[in-house]
Amino acid sequence: MHVVNANDVWKTIKRKTILRGAxxxxxxxxxYVLAGPNGAGKTTLxxxxxxxxxxxxxxxxxxxxxxxxxxxxxxxxxxxxxPEDASPYDRLTGWENLRFYAELYSQGDPSKVEEYLENxxxxxxxxxxxxxxxxxxYSRGMKRRLLIAATLMHNPRLVVMDEPTSGLDVFAAxxxxxxxxxxxxxxxxxxxxxxxxxxAQELATHIGFIExxxxxxxxxxxxxLSAYSAESLEEAFVRAVGxxxx
Amino acid sequence: xxxxxTVLWKELKDxxxxxxxxxxxxxxxxxxxxxxxxxxxxxxxxxxxxxxxxVEDPFMAQNADLLVDAxxxxxxxxxxxxxxxxxxxxxxxxxxxxxxxxxxxxxxxxNLSKIDGQARVIVSILIGSQASExxxxxxxxxxxxxxxxxxxxRVLKLSDMASVEINPESxxxxxxxxxxxxxxxxxxxxxxEASVAQAARILxxxxxxxxxxxxxxxxxxxxxxxxxxxxxxxxxxxISRRSLLLGKLAASGILGLLSAIADGIGIIAFFQIxxxxxxxxxxxxxxWFAAVVLLVLTTAPLIVxxxxxxxxxxxxxxxxxxxxxxxxxxxxxxxxVDLSKLPGPLSLALSLVPFTHxxxxxxxxxxxxVEAALLNATLMAGYWILLxxxxxxxxxxEKLVMYKS
Numbered sequence: 271m272h273v274v275n276a277n278d279v280w281k282t283i284k285r286k287t288i289l290r291g292a293x294x295x296x297x298x299x300x301x302y303v304l305a306g307p308n309g310a311g312k313t314t315l316x317x318x319x320x321x322x323x324x325x326x327x328x329x330x331x332x333x334x335x336x337x338x339x340x341x342x343x344x345x346x347x348x349x350x351x352x353p354e355d356a357s358p359y360d361r362l363t364g365w366e367n368l369r370f371y372a373e374l375y376s377q378g379d380p381s382k383v384e385e386y387l388e389n390x391x392x393x394x395x396x397x398x399x400x401x402x403x404x405x406x407x408y409s410r411g412m413k414r415r416l417l418i419a420a421t422l423m424h425n426p427r428l429v430v431m432d433e434p435t436s437g438l439d440v441f442a443a444x445x446x447x448x449x450x451x452x453x454x455x456x457x458x459x460x461x462x463x464x465x466x467x468x469x470a471q472e473l474a475t476h477i478g479f480i481e482x483x484x485x486x487x488x489x490x491x492x493x494x495l496s497a498y499s500a501e502s503l504e505e506a507f508v509r510a511v512g513x514x515x516x
Numbered sequence: 517x518x519x520x521x522t523v524l525w526k527e528l529k530d531x532x533x534x535x536x537x538x539x540x541x542x543x544x545x546x547x548x549x550x551x552x553x554x555x556x557x558x559x560x561x562x563x564x565x566x567x568x569x570x571v572e573d574p575f576m577a578q579n580a581d582l583l584v585d586a587x588x589x590x591x592x593x594x595x596x597x598x599x600x601x602x603x604x605x606x607x608x609x610x611x612x613x614x615x616x617x618x619x620x621x622x623x624x625x626x627n628l629s630k631i632d633g634q635a636r637v638i639v640s641i642l643i644g645s646q647a648s649e650x651x652x653x654x655x656x657x658x659x660x661x662x663x664x665x666x667x668x669x670r671v672l673k674l675s676d677m678a679s680v681e682i683n684p685e686s687x688x689x690x691x692x693x694x695x696x697x698x699x700x701x702x703x704x705x706x707x708x709e710a711s712v713a714q715a716a717r718i719l720x721x722x723x724x725x726x727x728x729x730x731x732x733x734x735x736x737x738x739x740x741x742x743x744x745x746x747x748x749x750x751x752x753x754x755i756s757r758r759s760l761l762l763g764k765l766a767a768s769g770i771l772g773l774l775s776a777i778a779d780g781i782g783i784i785a786f787f788q789i790x791x792x793x794x795x796x797x798x799x800x801x802x803x804w805f806a807a808v809v810l811l812v813l814t815t816a817p818l819i820v821x822x823x824x825x826x827x828x829x830x831x832x833x834x835x836x837x838x839x840x841x842x843x844x845x846x847x848x849x850x851x852x853v854d855l856s857k858l859p860g861p862l863s864l865a866l867s868l869v870p871f872t873h874x875x876x877x878x879x880x881x882x883x884x885x886v887e888a889a890l891l892n893a894t895l896m897a898g899y900w901i902l903l904x905x906x907x908x909x910x911x912x913x914e915k916l917v918m919y920k921s
């Protein structure tokens with residue numbers, strides 16, 4: 271069953287065409303990495319998939335629902351979304367940030383709030399003392415771990431992360447990738463964007479190459495390597511773009 | 517609705533740690549306004565001016581101490597402390613070194629003692645000095661009282677000479693103006709009611725202090741979330757836009773009310789401490805509070821509309837500044853203008869601005885026009901519903917997300 275299905279999506283923003291018929295399919299349990307250079311349209315496509323912005327044309331279904339449909343607010347309960355450069359509320363403590371999202375995702379069920387908080391604390395890897403401090407004093411890595419915990423706390427069917435390691439140092443990025451791998455091992459479905467091909471290779475079971483608003487390839491990592499006779503995804507991407515441009 | 521409550525909890529938690537906003541909105545009026553009255557009082561009473569009295573008239577010189585006592589008494593009434601120096605020759609005084617100069621020339625008493633004589637006294641004050649101006653008024657009051665006493669003596673002398681009975685008071689004040697008050701309905705009003713109606717103008721002006729924090733909070737709450745990169749994740753949480761908006765509007769309402777209470781207490785304390793007459797009745801306070809609630813409820817969605825259409829914090833602040841200026845113009849004018857007495861087109865234009873009705877609500881109630889005040893309240897409620905619907909419609913996730921800080 272397809273968790274995400276986007277077909278021929280077009281989007282123009284301020285007279286600039288960002289997406290030119292982008293199509294992608296994410297299956298259950300996959301770690302789908304949407305890889306491409308900056309400005310390729312990754313974030314715009316993710317935002318359209320999340321129903322945050324509209325598309326000009328195309329067809330989209332996420333968890334069996336079209337974004338923006340009346341049932342979309344219910345579907346959001348099964349999605350964990352981490353935007354690029356997202357930040358926690360600086361004046362709230364780590365706990366308070368987590369509680370805020372736990373309250374929203376629990377939909378008024380107090381037992382779920384406690385369950386989600388426990389999940390989040392475990393996923394974040396932050397100590398109780400660290401969680402009791404205001405998030406404004408956290409390092410970028412700690413902030414990201416807190417937000418990842420808030421993204422995964424409610425055991426979503428689909429996890430969408432836009433450039434999850436962007437701007438992090440080596441140690442923080444390593445921790446984030448370790449968390450993603452660990453959750454992927456538990457059967458979560460991931461849709462992750464990155465411009466870093468080595469990161470894509472580390473995380474992906476499935477890969478989509480996006481360039482100038484088009485998905486120029488999608489399939490398993492092995493398919494990508496074999497399709498472009500490449501030893502790495504970086505090499506495969508360069509060849510895919512070259513093929514596309516030639 | 518549960519989502520709205522959660523957003524409200526988050527907003528209030530966040531606000532409770534935003535010390536700058538809290539100090540500016542709540543603590544500053546509570547301490548600042550009474551502090552201002554105290555400071556002004558202390559400064560006014562601690563300033564000392566120099567007052568030189570030059571008495572060249574020999575008879576007046578003999579009674580100069582009585583004159584100094586009389587001037588001193590008047591100065592105390594005006595709350596002015598002065599060092600008074602007596603001279604017998606004008607050339608002894610350096611005008612630049614004295615704030616107020618009172619010159620009683622030779623022949624002063626002679627002119628006073630004639631039945632139709634007119635004596636002259638010269639009072640010169642240092643320009644640009646408020647204390648000197650008060651001292652001038654005190655000196656003139658002294659001489660005015662002296663003049664009245666002399667007129668009484670002259671009248672009595674003339675009546676003796678003419679062997680007729682004359683009441684000097686009737687001669688001094690041939691027309692007595694008896695003051696009364698009435699309401700717009702024509703019913704008589706008491707002096708207290710007149711004072712409350714006058715104080716209502718200050719309450720109308722105080723509404724401005726409610727608009728400002730609401731504007732600042734709402735702008736920050738919407739555009740600030742974009743800038744701090746917290747909005748996108750929040751928009752993908754399972755909460756409807758309506759609940760999200762409701763939570764934010766409720767938080768701005770609470771801040772607006774806190775600000776109004778602080779301003780109200782601050783204003784009352786200001787007038788109490790400064791000793792200025794300021795009479796309020798319990799019902800006018802209730803009407804003012806209702807106007808504040810409606811004003812906050814109306815202003816917040818107006819700012820949501822502006823903020824959610826703004827591409828940047830600066831653009832939102834600039835557009836919101838326009839709203840603040842309109843509010844300031846209306847509420848400042850209430851100190852001097854009767855909004856209800858403006859000509860048709862101007863009145864119509866102002867009635868299209870929701871802020872006007874909050875002021876008119878207080879104004880009309882203070883004048884005894886309860887029905888008109890109720891109409892203003894109803895119009896405010898109408899604006900609130902209309903603006904909230906517009907705000908909900910304009911609260912577009914696309915605009916919120918696409919903003920580049």
